[in-house]
Amino acid sequence: AQTVTQSQPEMSVQEAETVTLSCTYDTSESNYYLFWYKQPPSRQMILVIRQEAYKQQNATENRFSVNFQKAAKSFSLKISDSQLGDTAMYFCAFMKPLIRAGGTSYGKLTFGQGTILTVHP
């Protein structure tokens, strides 16, 4: 079974500063995906960024980037130029594709415990 660990229950950052959220995972799988999801107080779960395990290049999405260290099983999220709207709970998630007969697949997500990020003006 997969486990995902987020060791920082809460973090805070000043507006326009940079913050890094940590995530480690444990798996024996070789083919998997990693995600960071954001859940603001409005509770809508929104995908922030994704990384495919077979890709060595770190994913970036505007102000969001990841540091993916496959051997260390580490997947941290860096938020640059933090904005007030970044205030949310952030979940790191591991997805193992579940292969059905015929080769098609859907995903089973395993989430970390979450990090509450507060951006202060």
Add this chain to the structure above:
Amino acid sequence: DTEVTQTPKHLVMGMTNKKSLKCEQHMGHRAMYWYKQKAKKPPELMFVYSYEKLSINESVPSRFSPECPNSSLLNLHLHALQPEDSALYLCASSDIVTPRTSSGSSYNEQFFGPGTRLTVL
């Protein structure tokens, strides 16, 4: 349309009531999911439907009964719930994809709905 809708937004029910939660997506996704989320905790997978068939039941009590009447709709029927079942219920959907043989499975992001806040009295 990249939206997953859920109704109702809020639901209060007694332990003897029967109610249903509804989820709808029009993205052509053939996998749909129900998650349960307690406050400040990560979502926990309950059920996965693939091609309108139940593929995963994560040992959920029988007082929760899922139904997938067609490829766009997912229902969760509730009966004889307990106060500890009070939570945010999230629906999600994703593509079903065919794995690439050279570099592993294709990516299939889960799109989440805004959730139904359920209170059991």
